[in-house]
Amino acid sequence: MAGHLPARSHMALLKAWHAWLAGAFLVAYATAGEDAFAIHQFAGYAVLAAIAVRAVAGLLIPAPSPLRLPCPSWRATRDWLATGKGRHPLFAVFAAALLAVVGLVAASGALADGTPWFEDPHEAIAEASLWLIAGHIAFVTYMYAGKKWLKQITDRLVQGRNERTM
Numbered sequence: 191m192a193g194h195l196p197a198r199s200h201m202a203l204l205k206a207w208h209a210w211l212a213g214a215f216l217v218a219y220a221t222a223g224e225d226a227f228a229i230h231q232f233a234g235y236a237v238l239a240a241i242a243v244r245a246v247a248g249l250l251i252p253a254p255s256p257l258r259l260p261c262p263s264w265r266a267t268r269d270w271l272a273t274g275k276g277r278h279p280l281f282a283v284f285a286a287a288l289l290a291v292v293g294l295v296a297a298s299g300a301l302a303d304g305t306p307w308f309e310d311p312h313e314a315i316a317e318a319s320l321w322l323i324a325g326h327i328a329f330v331t332y333m334y335a336g337k338k339w340l341k342q343i344t345d346r347l348v349q350g351r352n353e354r355t356m
Contacts, residue, residue, distance in 0.1 A: 197255070197256070200251075200255045200256050200257050201256055203257060204256050204257055207240060207243070207244060210236070210240045211237060211240040211241070211244075211292070214233045214234075214236035214237045214240060215233075215237050215292060215295075215323075217229065217230075217233035217236075218230050218233035218234045218236075218237055218299075219316065219320075221233065222313070222316070231299075231303070234296055234299040234300070235296075235300065237292065237295070237296040238293075238296035238297065238299075238300055241289065241292060241293040241296055244259075244289065245259070245289070245293075259286075259289075260281070260282035260283075260285035260286045260289075261282060261286070262279060262282040262283045262286055263279075263282075266279045266282070267279040278333060280329060281333075284322075284325070284326045284329060284330075287322055288322060288323070288326055291315070291318075291319045291322055292319060294315055295312065295315050295316045295319050298311055298312035298315055299312045299316075
């Protein structure tokens with residue numbers, strides 16, 4: 191069981207799952223339309239399967255694991271704002287929101303297979319989900335690389351200003 195694996199293995203599993211989900215979503219989005227419907231449908235069901243696997247695993251895995259389902263809380267946010275230590279609470283917020291929205295996209299797509307009425311809501315939710323995905327990508331990029339880039343830029347600006355005043 192994954193609960194007995196080292197934390198490093200948990201992160202590797204989480205990254206593999208993320209690749210599965212993101213890849214399947216990208217294929218489903220890129221093949222939306224009549225020309226590649228079978229591929230779109232297959233990729234959509236792969237997204238739905240990824241969400242289902244994540245939900246089941248996230249409920250069964252013990253709490254300290256990164257595989258546990260994210261649980262945003264006001265307490266964690268308040269503690270992080272007070273100390274600035276630990277994992278940024280927006281990671282849990284984005285994860286929970288993405289799981290819900292992407293799950294809704296996949297579920298509405300599966301429902302549209304049998305009930306054409308769901309096609310328009312499915313498309314609308316899929317298009318709206320792109321904004322959340324873009325926000326997630328921007329946030330993660332900033333948290334892991336953006337702080338470093340911002341420091342480099344400000345250091346160069348300060349250095350340039352100091353050279354001009356000399």
